[in-house]
Amino acid sequence: MSYLEPWKELEQINCSDQLKRFVHQNEEDRRVSSLPHVLKPLPAKATVMGQDSPHQTGDLTSYDILTRAPLYFFASHVVEIPPHVPVRGVHRHLAAPTIFCFRGKGWEWNDGVTYEFETYDMVCFPPYSTHQHGGDREVGCGMISLATRLFHMLGLMWREQHKLSEKPVFPEGTEPIYDDAGKLQGYRIKKGVLGVEKDVEVVVGADSRLEVVFRVRKEAGAWSETVANTYDRYTKLFHDEVSYLGRVDHVVHERREDWEWSRHGKIKWLIHPEIETGAKQVWVYLQEIPAGSRSGMHRHIAEEQIMVLEGKGYDLHDGVRWDWEQGDFICIPRMTAHQHFVAGENRAVLLCAMPSPPTVLGLGGIEQLEDAPEYQSVA
Ligand SMILES: [Fe+2]
Ligand SMILES: [Fe+2]
Incomplete structure (x- = not known):
């Protein structure tokens, strides 16, 4: 059975939602009870971004709850940056990641500003920001991203790649995409991977449909009008959120x-x-x-x-x-x-x-x- 097939089968189940609810609830409880409560860390591998582990407690997608651990929310992954490695890629997503440095020290470049962190510091950067992580050149760093499946459940899992690592590695089932001048444009996930029926292209750069959403938030500025009614509170909130995220430190x-x-x-x-x-x-x-x-x-x-x-x-x-x-x-x-x-x-x-x-x-x-x-x- 391919990775995507369970979702197709679900559409064909001919029974009431009321029955489904109790069947799935029972199956989930059985699954939670069968999974271990202590996991050994999964080793990191070279990727298009740098050096990353698979998600430790189950994949980031909500399709993959209850796969490694009896957890619904967490899907943390480890980023290992050894000393003197090529610089990692740049990307952005809606999710605001929370990253803990458990070894060494490093830096976080975020919308043009660099933040430095040390062992046991927490890096908390805002949603919809373009960012890049790096380790100290001499000692490197180890980080755990406390990633969650929350954004996927909200339909906000979206992410885009702005730059690949200086030395990207294309794993089995993928291949690089070059333009006519031989410049690397991104990579192709081949038909068959995870059961997909067509190739999926990951092209480096901003998505034009979403660029405006990001830009408007960045340019919103402070709220200066009066709040005359309840609706105004929420138009003000849009501006307040942007101001708040613009002024808070990214490192605890x-x-x-x-x-x-x-x-x-x-x-x-x-x-x-x-x-x-x-x-x-x-x-x-x-x-x-x-x-x-x-x-x-x-x-x-x-x-x-x-x-x-x-x-x-x-x-x-x-x-x-x-x-x-x-x-x-x-x-x-x-x-x-x-x-x-x-x-x-x-x-x-x-x-x-x-x-x-x-x-x-x-x-x-x-x-x-x-x-x-x-x-x-x-x-
Ligand atoms: Fe507790
Ligand atoms: Fe990120």
Whole structure:
């Protein structure tokens, strides 16, 4: 069966939506229960952009939910930029990515401005911006993009390539496209890849239909009229969003944020609504757990994806043990009670990310089930 066939078959199912709903719900639950909660990182490969891994917790497209991990929202991928590599490609998309540097240091070029980041910094850049990532020439960097399937579900997954890597690699099933003068124009995804029946061309440059949408936002300027009615509030919002995204920093510098002792343990928030950034899809914190200790136990409606930055140990998810070590991805399904335990003689540091949309939907908040052991003595 090709990748695209399940979607064709769905159209032919001759039963009511009411029946379908319960059949699919049951199948999804069965699928969630069958998938592992701890994943080993997938290795990076050379691509037209540079060096990238496949998405760690399942592909970015919403077609591919519940493929590697019991997660619906996250589809994070790792970008590895070794020292002295060719410069990566330039692209833009509607989605506002949230990128964490877990090794080395680097830079983000964004609409003509360069932002620098170091280990454990978070790069949060605004939607509809043209950008390029790079690593420090001497040490390179490793980054994880906390990508989500949210934009696909909204029909806003659109992306365009403006420049390929200085040394692009065309994987099997693709071929470069050259113009008459021999200049590289883009690449062709050949018929048969993922079941497509015609070649798909990816030509470098701006899409003329969407260019105007992007340009108008960039040129919107500040709102100067009075707000006379409710409709005006939303015409003003268009201008306010552009002004806000134009003034916020693109980097949350880890060293400038404070650790806090919470009922869940020692935490440093990198993204939440009170930290002004362009990042709106996720809430993110670092958690440090001392050697031999554990976090609190809590439960929230939203799923959670964790990257183990340091140390080793295990989690309990609704009482079931899942072992982890540095580099692993811990995937906590929605509505699951969970707690982290450190094994060995060193501390553990975790990068914990949760989707923000449930909070907007009235499904936010955290139910604390047990406090971290240090909490009472330091609070
Ligand atoms: Fe991007
Ligand atoms: Fe959690």
